[in-house]
Amino acid sequence: NLSDKLDKAFHILKGHGKITEVNVADTLKEVRRALLDADVNFKIAKDFTTRVKEKAIGEDVLTTLQPGQLMVKIVKDELTELMGGDVAGVNLSGNPSVILMSGLQGSGKTTFSGKLANFLQTKKNKKPLLVACDIYRPAAINQLHVVGEQIGVEVYSEPENKNPVEIALNAIKHAKANGFNVVIVDTAGRLAVDEEMMTEIANVHKAIQPQETLFVVDSMTGQDAVNTAKAFNDRLNFDGVILTKLDGDTRGGAAISIKSVVDKPIKFIGTGEKMEAIDVFYPSRMADRILGMGDVVSLVERAQEQYDEEEARKLQKKIAKNEFGFDDFLTQIQQVKKMGNMKDLVGMIPGAGKALKDVEIEDDAFKHIEAIIHSMTPDERKKPAILDAKRKARVAKGSGTNIQQVNQLLKQFDQMSKMMKMMQGAGGKNLMRMMGG
Ligand code: GDP
Ligand code: MG
Numbered sequence: 001n002l003s004d005k006l007d008k009a010f011h012i013l014k015g016h017g018k019i020t021e022v023n024v025a026d027t028l029k030e031v032r033r034a035l036l037d038a039d040v041n042f043k044i045a046k047d048f049t050t051r052v053k054e055k056a057i058g059e060d061v062l063t064t065l066q067p068g069q070l071m072v073k074i075v076k077d078e079l080t081e082l083m084g085g086d087v088a089g090v091n092l093s094g095n096p097s098v099i100l101m102s103g104l105q106g107s108g109k110t111t112f113s114g115k116l117a118n119f120l121q122t123k124k125n126k127k128p129l130l131v132a133c134d135i136y137r138p139a140a141i142n143q144l145h146v147v148g149e150q151i152g153v154e155v156y157s158e159p160e161n162k163n164p165v166e167i168a169l170n171a172i173k174h175a176k177a178n179g180f181n182v183v184i185v186d187t188a189g190r191l192a193v194d195e196e197m198m199t200e201i202a203n204v205h206k207a208i209q210p211q212e213t214l215f216v217v218d219s220m221t222g223q224d225a226v227n228t229a230k231a232f233n234d235r236l237n238f239d240g241v242i243l244t245k246l247d248g249d250t251r252g253g254a255a256i257s258i259k260s261v262v263d264k265p266i267k268f269i270g271t272g273e274k275m276e277a278i279d280v281f282y283p284s285r286m287a288d289r290i291l292g293m294g295d296v297v298s299l300v301e302r303a304q305e306q307y308d309e310e311e312a313r314k315l316q317k318k319i320a321k322n323e324f325g326f327d328d329f330l331t332q333i334q335q336v337k338k339m340g341n342m343k344d345l346v347g348m349i350p351g352a353g354k355a356l357k358d359v360e361i362e363d364d365a366f367k368h369i370e371a372i373i374h375s376m377t378p379d380e381r382k383k384p385a386i387l388d389a390k391r392k393a394r395v396a397k398g399s400g401t402n403i404q405q406v407n408q409l410l411k412q413f414d415q416m417s418k419m420m421k422m423m424q425g426a427g428g429k430n431l432m433r434m435m436g437g
Contacts (some may be wrong), residue, residue, distance in 0.1 A: 028053055031075055038253030038290050039222035044260045052078050079287035082256055087282055088240060088265035092126070094211040096175045098183045102201050102232055103216035105189035108244030108270055110140065112216050113186040114147035115270065115278040120182055121153060129180035131171040132157035133164040133204065134188035144186055151275050154180070164188070164200060165207045172208060185210070193231040202235050213238040214267065217254065219246050225254040226261050233262040244270035246289075247277065255286055324417060326381035330373045371399035372409050384410055 028049045035045040055074050091097065099116070101109040113130055120126040130148050132155060134140035141157045148155035156171040168185050175183045187204060190197045205213060215238045217225045232238060241258055246269045255266055266281040318324045373381065375398030380387055387395070387410060396406045 035253060035256070035290075039257070040253040040290075041223065041226060041257040041260070044257055048078065048082065048256075076284070076287050079256070079290060080284045083259050083283040083286055084265045084281075085283055087280055088267050090214075090240065090267060091211045092120075092124070092182065096129075096172065096181045096183045097212065098172060098185065098208050098210040099212045099214060100185045100201075100205060100208065100210040101187055101214055101216055102205075102236055102238060103189055103242075104193070104218075104228055105191050107189060107216045107218045108242075109189060109216045110134070110143050110147065110186050111273065112214075112242050112244060112268070112270055112278070113144065113184045114151055114153075115275055116268070117148075117153045117182075117184055118151040118275045119278050121151065126182045127180050128153055128182040128184055129171065129175045129178075130155045131168060131183060131185045133167050133185055135162050135164055135167070136188050140188070147275070164204050168204050168208045193228060198231070198235050205236055212240065214240050214242050215264075216242040216244060217258065219243045219254050219269075222254055223257070226257045229258045229262050233264065238262075238264060240265050240267035242266075242268050242270065243281070247271045253290055255281075256290065319417075326373045326376060326384060326413065327378070329413065330370065330381075368399070368401050368405055369409060372396075372401055372406055375399040384413060 031052065032045050032049045035048065036042065040048075052071075052075055055078065056071055090099065101113055103109050117128040117130055120128050130144055130153055132141040132144045134144075138159065141159055145155050145157070156167075156174055158167050158170065161167050164187065171185070172183055174180075185204065185208065187201055188197070213236050215229060215232050215236070217229060219225065221228070229241065241262075241264055243255055243258075243266055258264075259266060266283075266286075269279050269281050269286075271277045271279055318328060372395060375395045376384075376387075380391060380395070387406075392403055392406050392410075396403050399406075
């Protein structure tokens with residue numbers, strides 16, 4: 001799988017302290033190949049690897065965080081971003097909220113209609129009504145009734161009526177009269193995109209003005225899924241994508257391509273035939289899946305833990321010898337800063353990671369601290385005690401801060417040094433916490 005391929009590719013990177021154009025080329029080739037294997041469109045895969053390259057080159061790599069692992073992280077973050085970054089919900093603001101299903105025949109519309117109704121009923125406390133607008137096959141209406149019975153949701157149908165617009169409008173009336181607050185309209189699909197189907201669903205769409213139009217696509221159809229998505233989006237300007245049949249070992253590269261081409265969020269995934277087989281779409285989990293390595297995150301975490309230990313050991317020595325100064329502190333800050341943005345970074349600071357992971361931290365939280373330390377002479381960094389009023393004023397001026405800020409840092413540093421000495425064994429841990437986050 002892709003994980004093995006990346007492992008192999010990353011082998012080339014091992015032993016290098018920095019990611020460079022040369023040592024990254026083979027890796028990126030592998031990444032691109034793996035994306036193509038997962039059915040990602042060629043141009044998208046190419047653009048993707050270009051972006052990853054730009055991010056990766058020049059990144060310093062800490063001793064214990066192998067370049068390969070850093071690459072995995074960059075690739076994963078970029079993939080997540082590409083698939084939408086955040087989780088997108090469905091709009092349930094209408095009364096009733098009308099949800100229209102679109103997609104080809106066999107994509108999983110009817111099944112997903114049932115899953116969504118079940119999800120909204122059990123998890124969101126809604127009272128959904130299912131509507132059978134597939135007028136071509138009596139079996140389709142039956143299928144929805146079977147689904148409805150399974151989950152205990154009423155199904156509205158008019159077996160004799162051949163006009164889906166009428167059926168849908170009547171269903172909404174029925175919903176309003178009977179206290180249903182969500183109406184899920186299941187429609188007919190064709191085996192391929194054709195004008196008649198598009199006109200029909202466009203007419204339904206126009207008549208019922210749904211809060212939410214969802215495009216359902218079989219993730220196993222790979223590249224075709226992209227063309228279908230585009231055709232439906234051109235006509236319906238849908239609000240979100242449902243990726244079905246992501247059970248088994250379907251890679252789901254379609255998720256990346258679709259998001260790139262139509263720029264609409266993927267909202268849910270279907271992971272089986274049962275009514276419970278529905279999941280909210282999490283871009284980062286999908287990134288793991290596409291990379292075929294659920295262990296990426298733990299890999300990176302392990303590297304961070306190793307980093308923790310090594311740093312903590314070094315610090316302990318210094319503390320024991322009374323040698324911990326502002327230079328060491330600065331090194332700490334700078335080392336962790338290389339590894340990513342502030343949020344990631346805090347997770348990597350010795351000991352502080354778990355405690356502070358969920359705390360909101362601004363990216364320039366270290367800016368003043370760094371500026372102040374930079375404005376100190378080497379002697380002052382080693383022996384902060386020599387900082388008298390005159391020196392402090394100079395440091396404040398040089399760092400663009402004020403005396404209070406300098407004093408605050410000195411005070412925190414002093415407390416921290418004392419604490420660290422006291423803790424000895426646990427030395428160096430919780431640096432950030434003592435710095436006040
Ligand atoms: P429709 O024509 O778009 O309404 O598609 P259906 O809902 O009838 O689904 C077509 C087939 O795909 C059925 O056999 C479903 O059981 C199956 N199906 C739908 N969603 C999933 C899914 O997430 N996983 C699996 N394995 N099968 C699914
Ligand atoms: Mg159907």
